[in-house]
Amino acid sequence: MALERLQLEHIPPAYQVYAAFFRDVANTDFLQAQLLARNSEFEYAFVDASSVISRLHLLSAVYSALNALLDGTLRTPNVHSEIVVSLNVNNNIADAYRRWGITPGKTKDLIVVKTQETIWAHLTEHVHGTPAPLTDVELALATDWPKIRKYYRLNGVPALERLADEGARRKEGERLAIMGMALRGL
Numbered sequence: 001m002a003l004e005r006l007q008l009e010h011i012p013p014a015y016q017v018y019a020a021f022f023r024d025v026a027n028t029d030f031l032q033a034q035l036l037a038r039n040s041e042f043e044y045a046f047v048d049a050s051s052v053i054s055r056l057h058l059l060s061a062v063y064s065a066l067n068a069l070l071d072g073t074l075r076t077p078n079v080h081s082e083i084v085v086s087l088n089v090n091n092n093i094a095d096a097y098r099r100w101g102i103t104p105g106k107t108k109d110l111i112v113v114k115t116q117e118t119i120w121a122h123l124t125e126h127v128h129g130t131p132a133p134l135t136d137v138e139l140a141l142a143t144d145w146p147k148i149r150k151y152y153r154l155n156g157v158p159a160l161e162r163l164a165d166e167g168a169r170r171k172e173g174e175r176l177a178i179m180g181m182a183l184r185g186l
Contacts, residue, residue, distance in 0.1 A: 003120035004134055006059065006113075011066050015115055019058070021049065021138060022110045022129030029104035031127065038077075041122065045083035046102040049109035050144035051151060052087075053174040054136045060178050061086035062113060083113055089152060089180040099151050109142035140170070152177045 006017040025031075034042035045065075052058050065082035068074050076082045076093060088096035102110065111134065112123060124131070132138045149155045154176055163169040 002131060003123065006062065008059065008063055008066065011063070012070070015066060015069075017062060017066070017113065017115050018120075019062075019111060019113045019134050020120070020123055020127075021132045021134040022112065022127050023132045023138075023142070024108060025110045025127060025129035027126075027128040028102050028107045028110070031110075032102045032104050034126075035102070042126070043078060043080055043114075044123075045080040045111075045113040046107075047084060047087070047100055047111040047113065048102060048107045049111050049139060049142035050107075051100050051147055052111060052139055053143055053148060053170065053177055054139055055134060057087075057174055057177060058111060058113075058134075058139075060181060064181070066115070079115055080113065087181065089177075089184050091184065099147075145173070148173060148177065152180050 003018050003020050006019055008017060011017070031042065031046060035046065045062075047058070047061075061083050064086040065074075065079050068082050068086075069079045074082050075091070076085050081097075084100045085093050085096040087100040109132075110127065110129060112127065149160075152173075154160055154173060157176065159176070160169055160172055163172060
């Protein structure tokens, strides 16, 4: 229920990744304004949790963004915006920000990712929401499946439609979303 350090294999130890999950965020307009103003104190990946399926889904985007940073192939201004863009299945950056980024009045649950230390005090001062553990159980409460199906073009996919078990449908949806992210640009 606090800031969590994420351990990612194959990432140099100098790159420490931290994440936090906030429910019922009340000041998304302020947070987005800080991003748009390019306030360096708010250089975070602000991800709308309703578009995230699981930790693995999020960590796939974080890993992809860090690889782009290390390879020198960032398509966005920084690794934090690259995390948001890495969730998208196509190369449309504006589309990725609109779908996975923070949206005033619409984003209720927020995942925050940062690639440096000592950010918890800053986050809890400026993000007016309830900290929650970044677990699949908590993310399931925030995931908006109609949005996920639309963004990843999963509506009418037979592999999902024929699954009666909700847990199995969620896992298959997660697998298809991550595959879509991995195949982008090939």
